[in-house]
Amino acid sequence: MNFLNQVEEFAKGCRDVTASLKLDNNGDVVHPDGPFTLNDTAVSQLCSFAGCTVKFFEVLKEEGLCEVINRVLKGTQFLLRLREQTVRGVLSTSYKPIDNIVVCRELLPHLKLSKVFGRVTDPVWEMLTDEFSIMRIEGVQRCEMNVTFVPSLVITNSEVGKAALNMRLAVQTREFRIISDPIVRKIHIGPYTGVLVEEDLVKAFKGLVKSLPRIDLSKEIQFRPIDFKLLHYPSDVMRVIFGMTKSELVEMRVASFPLRSLTQATLSTELSAHWKYILARDFFDLLLRFNYYVHEGWIIRWPHHVR
The missing domain is CATH 3.90.1150 (Aspartate Aminotransferase, domain 1)
Structure with a gap:
């Protein structure tokens, strides 16, 4: 399957609906073409508009009380991005997505x-x-x-x-x-x-x-236990980069890592495409602005790219 075929296949069943968002008590969207189910992203976006947390929404769903959200939304119009009968995004009507x-x-x-x-x-x-x-x-x-x-x-x-x-x-x-x-x-x-x-x-x-x-990969970086808290990676990603989980690393008094081994680890096949992308952005800053992040061999801050 070539590049364009992949995205055409991906786009099958996708459409947009501009409508007021009304929920039933089970948390599904009430609509003439529905009902529509909210995926995790849509739930998170809906909660940001409603001014509540995802956890609170989950409690309402468990108790069959999701209609309470309708009183907050008050018939506000949203751009609902759909795939089949699933809402994949809840956006402001002023948002202009580029597919x-x-x-x-x-x-x-x-x-x-x-x-x-x-x-x-x-x-x-x-x-x-x-x-x-x-x-x-x-x-x-x-x-x-x-x-x-x-x-x-x-x-x-x-x-x-x-x-x-x-x-x-x-x-x-x-x-x-x-x-x-x-x-x-x-x-x-x-x-x-x-x-x-x-x-x-x-x-x-x-x-x-x-x-x-x-770029000088011959340098080493030293970490104190508290320094590892600067890093925003999950334990499985930490294990690939440093050879240990975050909990294991914070138990060490001092840890020293060659910059070469850290950069090579970011190419590991154990990492997902998403984490390879984030690490490639983080290491862009680290390698090209090394003196900003490292002082006299000690890490003092760490790049932080989420997207």
Whole structure:
């Protein structure tokens, strides 16, 4: 199945409905075409509009009292993003989502990446979900200042409003992969998109290439027990990076890790695409702004990228 077939298959059964959101006592959406079931993302978004926690909503659902929420919403109109009979997103009617199928059909054809990367590969999906998608387009391998790397464009998007459509640059070597902060975000898709973003991409890519020689993987980073609390990773991700869970790490008086082993661990096949993406963003900051995060060998802060 090729790239476009994948997203067309993904989009089957998806549609949007603008309507007031009314719940029955079981927490389902009452609608002439319904009932519709809320998925976890939709529940979280609904709760933010209703001013309650997800836990409180779950209690109402258990007690058969979800109609109470209707008194708070008071007939407010929402954009309901549906897949079959499931609500995958509850958004403000002013929100203008950009679907992945639109990115494929209307954005990609207008991106002229040959100026940035030379020859490029076909796009691939590293991740494709309602909440978050990661698309990668690789350029040819380059050798700059004794660093051989594969440059790529990473486009992230959410169809349910959890992450704005944006473009990032990535480079991968044998020892690490790093992904920059957004080069272009909140893109207006149109016939001139490629022309408008090309200059920004070229400038950012040249800057990234010049920064690569600053990376020194021979250094070590020392952690005190309290320092591990700076890290926002779950235990299974911590185990892949550090070889131990967070609870095991905080029991150590002092722990020292070679930067090379940490960066190589972020490429592990044990990590999901989502966590590889987050780690690649974190290590972009850590490797290129090392002195900001590390002082005299000791970690003093840690990058924190959730999306």
